[in-house]
Amino acid sequence: MEVYKSLLREYGPQGWWPVGGSYFPKDDSPFEIAAGAVLTQNTTWKNAEAALEGLRKGLLNPDALIEIEFSKLAGIIRSSGYYNQKALRLKEISLYFKKSVERGGTPDRSSLLRVRGIGPETADSILLYAFHIPVFVVDSYTRRIFNRLGMLTGNETYDTIQALFMNELPRDEILYNEYHALMVKHGKEICRKNPICDRCVLRRKTICSYTPSVVH
DNA sequence: ATCCAGGCGTTAT
């Protein structure tokens, strides 16, 4: 919670939610959010967004994505990278939504994880952003930041890290949403692969134990 | 030119 407060004070609310965010705006349908979650896997949101834009003309629903020819879909989402894998994953998710979600259900985590192409982070992103269920999303930035803070060792599993956060923090959708967004911001701009520790609010508070492995 | 981005499934240890 101390880290969260520092990041929030430094960067302010990121606006991923409730309204005005450019990532998963509130008025997007759950299916669109799920599609976006797949398209952005290991890829910048910019590239994913371009792919999403290509789908925006009538293709952002399960029926359309089930119908469309595979290679055509792959071509449309080309800009998101891994387009063959992601085309398959979009089709799998479409089947899942048509079967389980479209008639009223909120998905549960274990059923999401059975879908080909939905791993823990994508599942949790869908639960949090599309269905407003308070689950903490762990991503590579979370790992990197907390490794450098000395609060993780680097060999924890996804579920272990998630449990650490969720046991420590109140189960609050908005808090998890904002915290995740702030870590993306901090991870991208400051706690990068090559970090700019001089500008890091966490280091100034001497929480951070990161020391560059190669010092010139 | 080289490196990396809000991972995941498969295949090798």
Added chain:
DNA sequence: ATAACGCATGGA
């Protein structure tokens, strides 16, 4: 069980 590896485009 867990560590490597392939997947691929676009921008810095």
